[in-house]
Amino acid sequence: MTRTNLSDFLNVCTTKQGKGGIDAAMVVLIEAMADTCRHISANIHKGALAGILGSAGTENVQGETQKQLDVIANDMLLESLAQTGVVAGMASEELDDCSPVRGCEDRPYLVLFDPLDGSSNIDVNVSIGTIFSVLQNPENGLITNESFLQAGHTQVAAGYVVYGPQTQMVLTFGDGVYGFTLDREAAEFVLTAERMQISEDTKEFAINMSNQRHWYAPVQKYIEELLMGKTGPRGKDFNMRWIASMVADVHRVLTRGGIFMYPKDQRDPSKPGKLRLMYEANPMSFLVEQAGGTACDAETRILDIEPLDLHQRCSVVLGSANEVNRVLSYHQTA
Numbered sequence: 247m248t249r250t251n252l253s254d255f256l257n258v259c260t261t262k263q264g265k266g267g268i269d270a271a272m273v274v275l276i277e278a279m280a281d282t283c284r285h286i287s288a289n290i291h292k293g294a295l296a297g298i299l300g301s302a303g304t305e306n307v308q309g310e311t312q313k314q315l316d317v318i319a320n321d322m323l324l325e326s327l328a329q330t331g332v333v334a335g336m337a338s339e340e341l342d343d344c345s346p347v348r349g350c351e352d353r354p355y356l357v358l359f360d361p362l363d364g365s366s367n368i369d370v371n372v373s374i375g376t377i378f379s380v381l382q383n384p385e386n387g388l389i390t391n392e393s394f395l396q397a398g399h400t401q402v403a404a405g406y407v408v409y410g411p412q413t414q415m416v417l418t419f420g421d422g423v424y425g426f427t428l429d430r431e432a433a434e435f436v437l438t439a440e441r442m443q444i445s446e447d448t449k450e451f452a453i454n455m456s457n458q459r460h461w462y463a464p465v466q467k468y469i470e471e472l473l474m475g476k477t478g479p480r481g482k483d484f485n486m487r488w489i490a491s492m493v494a495d496v497h498r499v500l501t502r503g504g505i506f507m508y509p510k511d512q513r514d515p516s517k518p519g520k521l522r523l524m525y526e527a528n529p530m531s532f533l534v535e536q537a538g539g540t541a542c543d544a545e546t547r548i549l550d551i552e553p554l555d556l557h558q559r560c561s562v563v564l565g566s567a568n569e570v571n572r573v574l575s576y577h578q579t580a
């Protein structure tokens with residue numbers, strides 16, 4: 247079997263015209279992202295031995311307590327991407343405002359990231375990840391928060407790295423989804439999954455059931471029907487999984503199908519869901535659509551949402567198309 251590493255794959259992408267084609271600057275960006283995530287993975291792997299577990303004793307802009315690893319991963323990504331020579335600015339879950347690379351406003355790309363997704367799982371040694379989204383720099387002068395407020399369908403690349411039993415990077419440039427597994431000894435990511443596909447149908451769902459009493463009626467109805475199994479209106483039994491790291495839950499959906507939901511609920515009407523549009527929902531939706539799945543906020547396609555704020559939240563329903571469309575239809579007829 248011939249071995250294709252990430253660099254080989256990226257080189258092939260530079261020869262493609264149009265869909266899925268990338269330029270030399272994108273190669274540099276993705277190589278830097280992969281290399282930094284490899285180092286983040288090495289830190290995670292050491293855990294308590296590296297003294298990186300536990301709280302950092304600070305809060306981010308969303309009022310969430312930051313873990314040490316949230317801060318470490320964020321700093322590593324900020325530093326390495328600024329040094330690429332191709333990134334004009336970055337925005338992160340862990341920063342109130344964007345971080346422009348001073349004096350480099352004419353560089354071609356902007357990157358948004360969730361440096362450490364699934365923070366509540368760090369200290370209990372359960373899969374976590376890094377999510378990223380790459381946008382074209384509008385190149386109209388200074389880099390401000392507004393420069394990043396582009397709808398998800400304009401993304402030129404998106405991906406995540408899952409730090410699980412294996413460390414894997416999953417990537418799209420708009421022409422299919424590719425998965426790479428980290429070979430620690432060789433210090434490189436190797437292509438292990440080509441054109442990942444999400445089945446149209448599934449018997450597996452992911453939702454945090456502890457929020458059930460807060461859900462709106464269409465979500466109540468949908469989940470109730472799944473729980474009724476073979477003897478209910480769906481006529482089949484469904485299984486449930488909830489890892490509480492979006493990266494790990496979406497990785498499962500990309501690998502063996504399923505539906506993932508974090509719907510808005512009645513707790514705080516000012517918060518339309520828990521997950522963040524720009525660095526969680528958008529990149530994951532790009533990947534899911536590229537793998538033949540569907541991603542919506544229960545009313546509209548996530549990639550068509552016009553963002554108003556860097557840290558805006560949204561409902562997320564994504565995965566196997568027939569299930570996501572059913573959830574959409576229950577909202578339309580409500």
Ligand SMILES: O=P(O)(O)OC[C@H]1O[C@](O)(COP(=O)(O)O)[C@@H](O)[C@@H]1O
Pocket residue numbers: 339360362363364365366454490491492493508520
């Ligand atoms: O603890 P809950 O409410 O089930 O939420 C889990 C969700 O929150 C998140 O952890 C949010 O991500 P962060 O850890 O980056 O804040 C998602 O990854 C996950 O799907």
Ligand SMILES: [Mg+2]
Pocket residue numbers: 360362363364492526
């Ligand atoms: Mg997250």
Ligand SMILES: [Mg+2]
Pocket residue numbers: 316339360361362363364365
């Ligand atoms: Mg995070």
